[in-house]
Amino acid sequence: MTVRKNQARLTVTEKRAFVDALLELKRNGRYDTFVATHNDFIMSDTDSGDRVGHRSPSFLPWHRRFLIEFEQALQSVDPTVALPYWDWTVDRTPGASLWAPDFLGGSGRGRDGQVMDGPFARGANRWAVNVRVDGRDFLRRSLGAGGRQLPTRAEVDAVLAMGTYDAAPWNSASDGFRNHLEGWRGANLHNRVHVWVGGHMATGASPNDPVFWMHHAFIDKLWADWQKLHPASAYLPTAATGNVVALHDTMRPWNNVTPADMLDHTPHYAYDSVAA
Amino acid sequence: MSTITRRHALGAAAGAAAGLTLAVAATARATTPARAAAGPPPFDEVYQGRRIQGAPSHAGGHHGGHGGGYTVHIDGEELHVMQNADGTWISVINHYEPLATPRATARAAVRELQGAVLVPLATA
Numbered sequence: 001m002t003v004r005k006n007q008a009r010l011t012v013t014e015k016r017a018f019v020d021a022l023l024e025l026k027r028n029g030r031y032d033t034f035v036a037t038h039n040d041f042i043m044s045d046t047d048s049g050d051r052v053g054h055r056s057p058s059f060l061p062w063h064r065r066f067l068i069e070f071e072q073a074l075q076s077v078d079p080t081v082a083l084p085y086w087d088w089t090v091d092r093t094p095g096a097s098l099w100a101p102d103f104l105g106g107s108g109r110g111r112d113g114q115v116m117d118g119p120f121a122r123g124a125n126r127w128a129v130n131v132r133v134d135g136r137d138f139l140r141r142s143l144g145a146g147g148r149q150l151p152t153r154a155e156v157d158a159v160l161a162m163g164t165y166d167a168a169p170w171n172s173a174s175d176g177f178r179n180h181l182e183g184w185r186g187a188n189l190h191n192r193v194h195v196w197v198g199g200h201m202a203t204g205a206s207p208n209d210p211v212f213w214m215h216h217a218f219i220d221k222l223w224a225d226w227q228k229l230h231p232a233s234a235y236l237p238t239a240a241t242g243n244v245v246a247l248h249d250t251m252r253p254w255n256n257v258t259p260a261d262m263l264d265h266t267p268h269y270a271y272d273s274v275a276a
Numbered sequence: 277m278s279t280i281t282r283r284h285a286l287g288a289a290a291g292a293a294a295g296l297t298l299a300v301a302a303t304a305r306a307t308t309p310a311r312a313a314a315g316p317p318p319f320d321e322v323y324q325g326r327r328i329q330g331a332p333s334h335a336g337g338h339h340g341g342h343g344g345g346y347t348v349h350i351d352g353e354e355l356h357v358m359q360n361a362d363g364t365w366i367s368v369i370n371h372y373e374p375l376a377t378p379r380a381t382a383r384a385a386v387r388e389l390q391g392a393v394l395v396p397l398a399t400a
Binding site for chain 2: 172
């Protein structure tokens, strides 16, 4: 059974296995197909048109399915690996062990934002950024640049308290849990973390940074926590709605999975802890 | 390494196939007139050594990915931009931090690029 753990509680051996599996997916080319898929969706999901991966109710089930597929790819390399999650309300500084050279490496240097240490630094020659929108092929970050702050636990709890999953117009202007978690409205959770990391994480090609998976694993866990808190609340919309994925509609690019199929994560993995 | 356009990349998305490209192109056509009428004014300036330009686009723009109805260039290369429902803007360089205008979005991209050249989406 796959158990997704808090990244801060991983052993040295677990960190090494996770990093090695990432490097192998990069080497064999599969990693970059995930980056390309994400970028395709982020560029085509629009508030006024078809939207599946982002700025829409299916933001959460789409990323859940996307992470399951990625985790299965990792496990094809090493069956012991599970996706860790990054609780950025706790591990909220560039000094966190997440950013140590034995794991993801640290922030980028000032001159060009280039990450200079860790397994994903360009100098190690194992992590070229191939799916990109500018000429630079090295991983970039600017952790907390400009004095930006990660969301606090209180801000997360306020969003978890929202009892409605999503609301019309089912986009970046919506009220409700999904859009507040995604961050287009209110305190801003998910979007703000992308911006705090900076570099590639702030772009449409954000999965170029391996922290993408740990950030989204935590967003996914917050959805599971929200479900525990609001057992009577359900995915919305349930009836066919223009441009968005209703409960029983299939999601691109898989076309064989619906939000309803993704509501329960437990057939696929467990979390090391879930809110009561 | 081969270089492909964003439109080609979109069409080549895993499992997305041609239907997606056609669907978003149709959406762009449908929304362009309203957006162009109410859209922000054009601009053309040199910012931190880079030429940035923006203008309402026609017939769905250069590519069909976003339905923006407005096109931004940096040193002649298109910067993919998108307008949010509340009127704010983002770009593929800053995709999670809305800004007030396409010009502010272009300037933010220039700062983020740190002199690097914008290229059509490149894949391995």
